[in-house]
Amino acid sequence: MMDHAGDLSVMSLFLEADMIVKIVMILLALASIWSWAIIFEKLMRFRRMRTLASRFEDAFWSGGSLEDLYGRIGQYPADPMSSIFSAAMREWERSAARVTSGSAAFLQQRIERVMQLTMNREIDKLERYLPFLASVGSAAPFVGLFGTVWGIMNSFSSIAASNQTSLAVVAPGIAEALFATALGLVAAIPATLAYNKLSAxxxxxxxxxxxxxxxxxxxxxxxLDERS
Structure with a gap:
């Protein structure tokens, strides 16, 4: 319980809290910080991916040679769309010179499979850490609630031991406990909103x-039809 009943500052609520409640608060604070780091990184990365995709599409549909475009992109494409194009062109250059009417369909299937695998791999990279936001959004309120319940139990135990039930005595302990729930919501709300937006x-x-x-x-x- 707090030594100064009127001191309800954030730092005092943390310092005077039970050790279990402190651990809960620290975990929620770390989860919130990590969530914001993921949110900013994903927002900037998605914005960059959209910009690079627009540039690539402009170059792709400009009417120039696809071989020249592939040569400019090289072996290290800068965005997922360029990666899909490069993977398909690499497979095309390996097999197109010796394609026949009988093997054209198989080459088409291989190229489509290569593009699909490349796209899946790139999407998996972009999805990285998004499940963490979903976990924080769903679990943080309950973690905070656990800290609150634990803190309130300790407050009532202290009240019973001291035989004092005035509001001035009860309020600080209850405030410490409720602060954990507040931290849970602070962590969960941005994580949930960001997860929904980033997923969309x-x-x-x-x-x-x-x-x-x-x-x-x-x-x-x-x-392939023209070659066949």
């Missing part, structure tokens, strides 16, 4: 990649 952004970006892969597969199919 990722879904739209994944759809954009799928559309490009489908359009590029159609271009390759026409090229």
């Amino acid at each position: 952004d990722l879904g739209r970006y994944a759809g954009r990649l799928e559309s490009f892969a489908g359009e590029f597969a159609a271009i390759i199919s026409r090229q």
Whole structure:
């Protein structure tokens, strides 16, 4: 229990709390800090991916040679869409020179499979750490509630031991306990909102990649038909 009943500052609430409640508060504070780090990193990364995808699409649909575009991108594409294109072009260059009418369909399937695998791998990279936001959003309120229940139990035990039930005596201990719930909400609300937004952004970006892969597969199919 607090020595000064009127001191309800954040630091005092933390310092005077029970050790279990302190651990809960520290875990929630760390979860909140890590969540914000993930949120800022993902927002900046998604923004960069969209910008690079737009630049690549402009170059891809400019009417220039796809071989020249592949040569400029090189072996280290800067974004997922470029990675899909590079993987498909690499498979094309390996096999297109010796393709026949009988093997054209198999080459088409291989290229589509390579693009799908590359897209899945790139999406997995972009999804990294998003489950942590979902976990914080769902678990943090309950972790905070656990700290609150534990703190209130200790407060009532202290009240029973001291035989004092005035509000001035009870309030500090209850405030310490409720502070844990507040921290849980502070961690959970931004994590939940960010997870929903980032998941929606990722879904739209994944759809954009799928559309490009489908359009590029159609271009390759026409090229193979002309060769056959």
